[in-house]
Amino acid sequence: MNEKRASRKRPKRRLLKITIAVMVVLIAGIGLYVFSIYGNAKDTVNEKMHEPVDSIDRNTTQKKMEASEPLNILLLGVDERKYDSGRSDALMVLSLNPKDDSMQLVSIPRDTRTxxxxxxxxxxxxxxxxxxxxxxxxxxVENFLNIELDHYVRMNMEGLKELVDKLGTITVDNEIAWNDGKYDFNTGPVEMDGDKTMAYVRMRKQDPDGDFGRTERQRKVIQGIIERGASVGSVTKINDYIDVLGSNMTTNMDFDDMKKLFNGYRSTRKNIASYQMKGSGTNIDGTYYLMVPDEEVAKVHGMISKEKS
Known part of the structure; x- marks a missing residue:
């Protein structure tokens, strides 16, 4: 009878051992996959994307991040092609304040004379x-607004299309209706893939606000990418995003800086505010410029300084 009991127990024990073995293999596999993603991300950021600049003091910025103090980040959208140094097609100052979980995005018109x-x-x-x-x-930008920038992020506009496609789509709240011959842009929420996003940010002639309207749409796209990127939960897509960013994005942040930014500042997207600097257009020696009055510069300086107080 004891032999029968023993024989009945063996299959259960064997099944338990097999189950545990399978679980160990799965956990090890997941761990290796996460580690490979981590390793790929770290290598891509540190070897392809990291580009320090003399105008930003890393030690000062490090102390701010460790103390979870507010930060200012310059976002540069550049239109670079082969054999062309390019110009910054979009300039925005992103202020992150973890004290009240707020994010402020200020656009600087590209024609601003300074x-x-x-x-x-x-x-x-x-x-x-x-x-x-x-x-x-x-x-x-620091001299123009009399502020201190802690980081910069430069994104090639040509890579914007690929990034949005990797995210799937982004959604923006469109304020004017138009058709460019290929896409209809109705007022209200508009869902866009990469190609449609590029058409959205590059249109100017049908916008009654001209370059101001274009800058506003660029800001909406940045917000859409932030929102979509933060909500995407598929770990399997992380390497795709990393590869796209590695080919199209440059920043003074290394991988450890990005981890600190993610862990200490990710809640700032809960409250997003945006503003576009204003001025009046004029021609000087046949070239168009936007003249931003001192009062407007002082106003924006105050907005950013308030975010950092």
């Missing part, structure tokens, strides 16, 4: 990138 730091003369603010890359852009 002093180009390092050159000593006045020109369109987006020309700073053509003259001296991200470093000169950072220094020029």
């Amino acid at each position: 002093t180009i730091v390092g050159k000593g003369f006045e020109d369109k603010i987006n020309h700073a990138y053509a003259f001296g890359g991200s470093d000169m852009s950072v220094a020029t």
